[in-house]
Amino acid sequence: MTRAVPTSADVARLAGVSRATVSYVLNNTNAVRISEPTRRRVHEAAKELGYVPHAAARSLRAGHSRMVLMPTPAVSVGPLYNRFLSELQWSLSRLDYTVVQYGRVGLTGEEAARAWAELRPVAVLAPGAHDLGPQGVALLKRSGARAVITFGPYQVDGAHALLMDQxxxxxxxxxxxxxxxxxxxxxxxxxxxxxxxxxxxxxxxxxxxxxxxxxxxxxxxxxxxxxxxxxxxxxxxxxxxxxxxxxxxxxxxxxxxxxxxxxxxxxxxxxxxxxxxxxxxxxxxxxxxxxxxxLPSGQELAELVDRMVSDPSAEPPARQLLGAELVERESG
Amino acid sequence: MTRAVPTSADVARLAGVSRATVSYVLNNTNAVRISEPTRRRVHEAAKELGYVPHAAARSLRAGHSRMVLMPTPAVSVGPLYNRFLSELQWSLSRLDYTVVQYGRVGLTGEEAARAWAELRPVAVLAPGAHDLGPQGVALLKRSGARAVITFGPYQVDGAHALLMDQxxxxxxxxxxxxxxxxxxxxxxxxxxxxxxxxxxxxxxxxxxxxxxxxxxxxxxxxxxxxxxxxxxxxxxxxxxxxxxxxxxxxxxxxxxxxxxxxxxxxxxxxxxxxxxxxxxxxxxxxxxxxxxxxLPSGQELAELVDRMVSDPSAEPPARQLLGAELVERESG
Known part of the structure; x- marks a missing residue:
């Protein structure tokens, strides 16, 4: 337990390569040609040391992360919406995003945006558009979020709105x-x-x-x-x-x-x-x-997020999300 | 939107102080004496620039974060457990932890531990103890987690177990x-x-x-x-x-x-x-x-997490969490 956390420098030393090479190999960068035997040596050294790349360090180097932040909804939202959120998370992870939910801990508006921004997400999917506000959206974007997407009844300046018109x-x-x-x-x-x-x-x-x-x-x-x-x-x-x-x-x-x-x-x-x-x-x-x-499929929305991260200006500012259909039984 | 993300160097320049001073002031460090007017100047500069500290950079400097990671439970767990989790998150945030939930995206065992470890949490609260395994716990600890706490029916080597004996x-x-x-x-x-x-x-x-x-x-x-x-x-x-x-x-x-x-x-x-x-x-x-x-109060568990982060060896390895009481009505 008191063993030091292995770093990429340890991996480099064991594999007999530079730290840059370790970084190229473990981040699957194709910009640089690295031979198969070298790649194998790096992977084996990383495995032997139990080295885990640090997402934060990686995002500091890259200038942005692959983290999609979804604040936890304020109220219990029911099984339908939960299933939708879960499918969305799966779909995002298949597109190689890391999805984290930020606990709903009483923060609203700019204060919430500031707390989320500290994690430097590349995209924010916020249920409850109304309490984020244009200042909150601007703050998130200044902190590196390429896509800020709100779910809710209203549109917020600067954010892409997935309108759920109840x-x-x-x-x-x-x-x-x-x-x-x-x-x-x-x-x-x-x-x-x-x-x-x-x-x-x-x-x-x-x-x-x-x-x-x-x-x-x-x-x-x-x-x-x-x-x-x-x-x-x-x-x-x-x-x-x-x-x-x-x-x-x-x-x-x-x-x-x-x-x-x-x-x-x-x-x-x-x-x-x-x-x-x-x-x-x-x-x-x-x-x-x-x-x-x-609700639309989580797959569809995950692809929207991915397109917005690639090119934030390519999507229209809002789209309607909810369909509603009456199911007649016996009570009325 | 294309404006550069303001850094602590920008804040230092505007306030006319060193980056170290900015860091001391914004992280509320008391190790160094800094005059009130200087503190005020730093805060004003940060506000003017819309500067948000980078949690990742801060945790890289400090060697550990204040992030508590809670994987989202695999199955919908019902209103009782949801209320408990929500209260726990509130209590942790009052103790100045940032709580994030990691989306349940099909990862189990060591693979899940590796994904969580990339975020370098200082503590992990994992529902579903059984699929983490001792290797997963060890990997998280090597990556800097001071407390790995599982909820569930079993105890896992190396983790603190909150036993929920159904x-x-x-x-x-x-x-x-x-x-x-x-x-x-x-x-x-x-x-x-x-x-x-x-x-x-x-x-x-x-x-x-x-x-x-x-x-x-x-x-x-x-x-x-x-x-x-x-x-x-x-x-x-x-x-x-x-x-x-x-x-x-x-x-x-x-x-x-x-x-x-x-x-x-x-x-x-x-x-x-x-x-x-x-x-x-x-x-x-x-x-x-x-x-x-x-279930015990979220407050109580948040304090347990905090004690374990301060001194991982101070707590007994397991405790029983669940009470069960029959409520008799009419059906049986």
């Missing part, structure tokens, strides 16, 4: 409830911090779908809590709602249970639509109608 | 079902890859609880899939089980729905216990009995 989710739910004849539609607004970025545009989408139809849209606050759901169910009849968009499938399960315990039938009393198409929705009775959210 | 979860479930008079107990084994590390020891725990009681324990494979659950429910009566430990609350929900659709009553026909105490268990009818898993 309004399309609300629009799909609203249009479906209206087509089934619902005329006074509740929209559940979760009270957990961090979810506004999703819940606000989803509610806006329901309102957009109702424009010009004469139908009413009513926002209903609901914390993710059994007692609160029971209290809401107890005053449900007084709200006069005949349909509800429950924000997502988990809130739909919470609300459906509370309504059923109160003797309010779904869908006869109130038609209900969730979102995200989780397994649990299929296990409810009645089976939950939901909005399936479609 | 058997205690199975034991709590088994003991409860036995106390309720169940004599032939099924144990659900999920078929999703990556879950064996949890499901095997949980099943072992149920078996341990039944030792010497004359009760039988039967393993039952179940993929997380509606059709498979329906097929299992159709042959449930032929299995002759009067109790079941459903691996976790999500599998319990899947199985309970399939049994109820098949006309098998819970708990009268089959008593059922889940695990993890998720909200959805409370929303089922009958309400799901479950095993609540208790």
């Amino acid at each position: 309004r399309s989710v609300g629009r799909a739910a609203g249009a479906h409830l209206l087509a089934r004849g619902r005329r006074r539609i509740g929209v559940i607004i979760p009270q957990e911090p961090g979810l506004e970025a999703f819940s606000r545009p989803r509610a806006d989408g329901v309102r957009e779908s109702a424009e010009g139809t004469g139908a009413q849209v009513v926002e209903v606050a609901l914390p993710y809590d059994e007692g609160a759901a029971a209290r809401l169910a107890a005053r449900w009849r007084s709200l006069g709602l005949d349909g509800v968009f429950a924000y997502n499938d988990e809130y739909a399960m919470l609300l459906m249970r509370a309504l059923q315990d109160e003797g309010i039938a779904v869908p006869d009393g109130t038609g209900m639509v969730g979102a995200d198409d989780l397994m649990l929705g299929r296990l409810l009775r009645p089976r939950l109608s939901t909005v399936r959210v479609e | 058997r205690s979860v199975g034991r709590a479930a088994g003991a409860h079902l036995l106390a309720r008079g169940r004599r032939r107990i099924g144990v659900i084994i999920p078929q999703e890859p990556g879950l064996e590390a949890f499901s095997r020891p949980r099943a072992d725990g149920v078996r341990e609880s039944a030792e010497g009681t004359g009760a039988q324990v039967v393993e039952v494979a179940l993929p997380y899939d509606e059709g498979a659950a329906a097929r299992l429910a159709a042959r449930w009566r032929s299995l002759g089980l009067d109790g079941v430990f459903a691996y976790n609350d999500e599998y319990a929900m899947l199985l309970m729905r399939a049994l109820q659709d098949e006309g098998i009553a819970v708990p009268d026909g089959t008593g059922m216990v889940g695990a993890d105490d998720l909200m959805l268990g409370r929303l089922l009818r009958p309400r799901l009995s479950t095993v609540r898993v208790e």
Whole structure:
């Protein structure tokens, strides 16, 4: 444990070559012709010493790293988005990037950008565009990031925006409830911090779908809590709602249970639509109608990142990412 | 965008001081006395230029970094463990560590250790101890990691083990079902890859609880899939089980729905216990009995990491992390 960390100088000494040669061989540089026997000697010496190249030293020499930094999302984002992030990381690693997630530790805006910049990533993929800001983007670029890509509802000056317009989710739910004849539609607004970025545009989408139809849209606050759901169910009849968009499938399960315990039938009393198409929705009775959210493949986005690192100006500044499709089952 | 990255030399020039002084001031070194006006001048110059210290360069000078590396768990680990990881990251950042998660990109064993070592972390917190191996631990330590800490069921030579003995979860479930008079107990084994590390020891725990009681324990494979659950429910009566430990609350929900659709009553026909105490268990009818898993505070573990970084030999090589407590509701 107190053994010194082997360096490239140790490898060079053991292999009987220069440090530059070690660097050329281990970084697979083709700029310089090095004979096969020499290459083999370097690899064997590195193996014998247990030498691991230092990414930081390499990036200091190269002037940039192969590190893609993805801040951890602030809120638990659900299985769908997790699968998407995981596929994106795989695809980036196949393109020889090192993907690290930066722990969400209360930093926002320029302060977060400064902390990320210390790691000198060549690209930053930031969920939650809204709190990075143009100054944060500029700071990251000054520190060597060739691509700053945001995921979220807004565009940020200087960054490439992958727009995830959650309004399309609300629009799909609203249009479906209206087509089934619902005329006074509740929209559940979760009270957990961090979810506004999703819940606000989803509610806006329901309102957009109702424009010009004469139908009413009513926002209903609901914390993710059994007692609160029971209290809401107890005053449900007084709200006069005949349909509800429950924000997502988990809130739909919470609300459906509370309504059923109160003797309010779904869908006869109130038609209900969730979102995200989780397994649990299929296990409810009645089976939950939901909005399936479609994300592009991680492969596709990894290639976008790679193109932007090669030529930051080659891509259009924004593209729309989310697709939304209604899955009709029994609840509404 | 093409502006050069400002360096500490630029800051030194603007502030009219040496690069060493810039380094002393910005790294808050107290070894050298520097006047307040000089400190102020350095900070102002850094701000004006938008200078961000390079973590890598700093760690090259210091010989070690303040980076704690946590590989992303291979499988989705549920809200409880996510909350724990998030609290741990907060606590580490308050102790001035930079926490990065390394994307799970198919690397295991020594290959994974090599990729992590390139970032020269001062500590590694690795979930999934089993695939790192003693060689991986040694390699990380040779590359400067002062603490290598594994989470999982096993101990790995050279690493500090935070043992998460999932058997205690199975034991709590088994003991409860036995106390309720169940004599032939099924144990659900999920078929999703990556879950064996949890499901095997949980099943072992149920078996341990039944030792010497004359009760039988039967393993039952179940993929997380509606059709498979329906097929299992159709042959449930032929299995002759009067109790079941459903691996976790999500599998319990899947199985309970399939049994109820098949006309098998819970708990009268089959008593059922889940695990993890998720909200959805409370929303089922009958309400799901479950095993609540208790993890230590992130604060406590962050302090352990900090002590190990200061003095790697000061801590005992292992400690038990998991507590398990049965929560009785209505299903079993």
